[in-house]
Amino acid sequence: xxxxxxxxxxxxxxLFAIGGGMATLPFLYDLVKYxxxxxxxxxxxxxxxxxxxxxxxxxxxTYAGFNAGAIPGGIIATLGLVTPSIIVIIVVYKILEKFKNxxxxxxxxxxxxxxxAGLIIVATSDLFKLTILKQNLTWxxxxxxxxxxxxxxxxxxxxxxxxxxxxxxVFILGGAVVGILFGM
Amino acid sequence: MRELLFLFWTFFKIGACTxxxxxxxxxIIQRELVDKRGWLTNDEVVDYxxxxxxxxxxxxxxxxxxxxxxxxGVIGAVFSTLGMVTPPIIIILLIAALLTNFAHLxxxxxxxxxxxxxxxxxxxxxxxxxxxNGVKDWFTLVLFILTVATIFIDxxxxxxxxxxxxxxIFYKRWAVTKK
Numbered sequence: 001x002x003x004x005x006x007x008x009x010x011x012x013x014x015l016f017a018i019g020g021g022m023a024t025l026p027f028l029y030d031l032v033k034y035x036x037x038x039x040x041x042x043x044x045x046x047x048x049x050x051x052x053x054x055x056x057x058x059x060x061x062t063y064a065g066f067n068a069g070a071i072p073g074g075i076i077a078t079l080g081l082v083t084p085s086i087i088v089i090i091v092v093y094k095i096l097e098k099f100k101n102x103x104x105x106x107x108x109x110x111x112x113x114x115x116x117a118g119l120i121i122v123a124t125s126d127l128f129k130l131t132i133l134k135q136n137l138t139w140x141x142x143x144x145x146x147x148x149x150x151x152x153x154x155x156x157x158x159x160x161x162x163x164x165x166x167x168x169x170v171f172i173l174g175g176a177v178v179g180i181l182f183g184m
Numbered sequence: 185m186r187e188l189l190f191l192f193w194t195f196f197k198i199g200a201c202t203x204x205x206x207x208x209x210x211x212i213i214q215r216e217l218v219d220k221r222g223w224l225t226n227d228e229v230v231d232y233x234x235x236x237x238x239x240x241x242x243x244x245x246x247x248x249x250x251x252x253x254x255x256x257g258v259i260g261a262v263f264s265t266l267g268m269v270t271p272p273i274i275i276i277l278l279i280a281a282l283l284t285n286f287a288h289l290x291x292x293x294x295x296x297x298x299x300x301x302x303x304x305x306x307x308x309x310x311x312x313x314x315x316x317n318g319v320k321d322w323f324t325l326v327l328f329i330l331t332v333a334t335i336f337i338d339x340x341x342x343x344x345x346x347x348x349x350x351x352x353i354f355y356k357r358w359a360v361t362k363k
Contacts, residue, residue, distance in 0.1 A: 111352020
């Protein structure tokens with residue numbers, strides 16, 4: 001039964017891929033052996049997953065599942081992917097609730113919080129390189145930044161800080177419109 | 185039941201607005217869960233995110249499970265997670281069935297170049313609030329700087345998170361014994 005195999009394979013991916021979205025990639029490479037998709041299709045899938053809303057891991061599971069077993073396949077693969085998370089996080093939450101006031105847990109979080117802020121900068125720096133910096137850097141005045149993207153970034157950042165009440169989706173749609181109008 | 189549907193709907197919106205996965209969901213999470221609903225504090229968002237790095241699975245799903253179980257127990261976790269994954273499932277199924285060349289369309293490429301910049305701009309605000317939240321003294325400032333420095337070396341976030349937690353524990357213990 002293909003649905004059982006799909007569920008189990010994505011359950012495994014969800015269970016062992018630690019560190020989010022891109023950590024699922026090695027597992028997806030491995031699944032090529034089932035013939036649900038080919039390597040070039042996987043590359044397309046990554047491009048699609050990156051350009052649609054939703055967690056990349058979920059997008060990948062849905063797309064692979066659809067290729068393997070149409071609509072039910074897409075749904076079952078995704079459920080397989082998220083089931084381990086749900087189980088593990090519920091257990092972690094119960095443990096955390098019990099010990100969250102213990103000094104050792106408090107001091108662990110004291111160290112974690114600045115590190116998470118730093119990690120988010122590290123993750124964002126990849127996006128920054130991809131969107132704002134030229135792909136082949138040169139040291140000419142116009143060789144470093146994608147000027148349209150840099151300008152939009154500066155304007156948007158000011159707007160984000162000025163209009164705190166505006167919903168993020170407004171900025172996302174605004175970005176899409178500007179991207180299309182100015183051919184970014 | 186009302187509250188469960190509300191959980192589903194809140195995470196449905198978050199799932200529909202998250203472009204780029206993982207950390208890109210943070211501005212939306214802060215907006216919907218911290219500012220608007222008051223279901224979480226900024227500290228909790230950071231804590232869940234850190235735990236999400238260490239535990240298996242997609243980080244966005246881990247965070248939605250956390251909030252769901254906190255609000256309404258196990259069934260709440262299921263509803264919030266299903267809410268989170270429903271928009272991507274629908275969108276990907278539509279694209280897979282109808283628009284196989286979706287990612288190669290010129291208009292899509294331009295739109296997403298713009299969206300990436302918008303996400304980047306929103307991230308600056310999230311980073312400022314995370315910095316204010318985590319950096320309280322010289323020790324946390326050093327940890328923050330060291331973590332940012334990992335831009336230049338290839339190290340897994342899992343390792344960074346483990347070292348930072350251990351550093352926090354040892355520093356606090358040392359600070360206590362010194363007194």
